[in-house]
Amino acid sequence: MLAVVALWLRRQLDETSQQETRALKEAGSLKGLWRNRRAFIMVLGFTAAGSLCFYTFTTYMQKYLVNTAGMHANVASGIMTAALFVFMLIQPLIGALSDKIGRRTSMLCFGSLAAIFTVPILSALQNVSSPYAAFGLVMCALMIVSFYTSISGILKAEMFPAQVRALGVGLSYAVANAIFGGSAEYVALSLKSIGMETAFFWYVTLMAVVAFLVSLMLHRKGKGMRL
Known part of the structure; x- marks a missing residue:
């Protein structure tokens, strides 16, 4: 049913790329992507x-709340359901803020805040006993992540010319998301099993530093841009 609705919505949209752009020799090619390798590498860093x-x-x-903090599974599930609901609601708010301050500033906020607060938040959650305190800590983390998630799609699209936009964004996102995002739980649980759980905290922090450094290379633009 949702697929039918999505198809109907897509049929109402104007084509975002022009025929002249799609007719270019390098449109959708690896050669065209190679010419934009700087953007490709930067998107890899953001997405990782x-x-x-x-x-x-x-x-x-x-x-983590169950295995490390020792909470009951139902309590942990309730906390995360509430946190993710609020997380969903704040996306347009943080996105609107990005329209005011720019994509670069938003990504710098994400990278710096994640680098500074990941270890303290995860460390505090290790011994948290109150569901309300746990919810507050998780929301602090999700607020930081929102500086990335609220603009992720538009930021990456703005970095590639139209003729290689789909390939550039799709490939870089898929590779980084599969390697780093998809393996997050496996890496965390593996390190926990050998008594090195806190190493995962620093791993996440290191990647946040990478995002911050990559963000420094962004142009000072992103306010009200047209694709």
Whole structure:
């Protein structure tokens, strides 16, 4: 049913690329992508850190609250359901803020705040006993992640010319998301099993530093841009 609705919505949209752009020789080619390798590498860096943080504080967090903080599974699930609902609601708000301050500033906020607060938040959650305190800590983390998630799609699209936009964004996102985001839970649980759980905290922090450094290379633009 949702697929039918999506198809109907797509049929109402104007084509975002022009015929002249799609007719270019390098449109959708690896050669064209190579000419934009700087953008490709930057998107890899953004996505590696962003996906890792996102999966850490969404998918993995429920297990973390149960296995590490010792909470009952139902309590942990309730906390995460509420946190993810609020997380959903704040996306347009943080996105609107990005329209005011720019994509570069938003990504710098994400990278710096994630680098500074990941270890303290995860460390505090290790011994948290109050569901309300746990919810507050998780929301702090998700607020930080929102500086990335609220603009992720538009930021990456703005970095590629139209003729290689789909390939550039799709490939870089898929590779980084699969390697770093998809492996987050496996890496976290593996390190926990050998008594090195806190190493995962620093791994996430390191990737946040990477995102911050990559963000420094962004042009000072992104306010009200047209694709």
